[in-house]
């Protein structure tokens with residue numbers, strides 16, 4: 001029996017109809033988990049479910065807005081009516097690139113709500129259930145911006161820094177109930193969110209020269225860290241962040 005086996009485990013991954021979330025879903029499902037995909041758009045969710053099922057993976061979906069407390073509670077209740085949850089990945093996130101002197105309060109609030117508040121809402125909808133059954137895994141998708149700033153990404157940086165500390169806050173309160181709460185901090189990955197950056201030759205050149213590995217990451221390269229943090233291999237790992245960044249945070 002492998003330390004990393006997720007057979008019989010059920011996971012909810014927010015913001016998983018595309019990009020990093022979809023790859024995390026594929027990775028967990030390939031290791032045996034049954035995965036509930038979440039997003040807001042039923043058409044995109046249905047396409048993601050069809051794609052993963054076509055690969056023989058066990059997936060279903062639940063569409064709800066992770067920033068709406070009532071919708072989160074109803075969505076999680078419905079998922080739990082279908083079976084227990086062993087793993088939650090708070091992955092939903094958005095980016096709005098705008099200088100701090102220009103950012104409007106609605107944009108600031110939108111980013112904070114989507115990237116940070118959502119993780120509190122979904123985690124506390126799921127945690128009592130995990131505590132009641134004696135354990136669980138909560139993983140948050142962070143960012144290099146959990147540690148470092150970059151011009152025009154102020155709201156995102158503040159949200160991801162906050163999310164890193166929410167990981168530690170949840171650890172402080174729930175670790176005694178055998179919940180492990182950890183974060184994955186992706187470096188620069190090629191996704192829909194970063195498409196404008198990938199297409200910008202100057203920026204893309206900067207990413208490659210600034211990243212010791214010399215290239216952008218591919219979302220599937222995040223699956224290993226997610227499988228580790230979702231499996232019993234990490235049962236005494238708590239409140240930690242694994243940066244998966246080709247070495248970027250290690251160097252100047």
Ligand code: GCO
Nearest residue numbers: 095143144145186187188194
């Ligand atoms: C940006 C990107 C970020 C990064 C990522 C790095 O504008 O810098 O959109 O999302 O790709 O967070 O960790």
Ligand code: CA
Nearest residue numbers: 145149150153
């Ligand atoms: Ca950035």
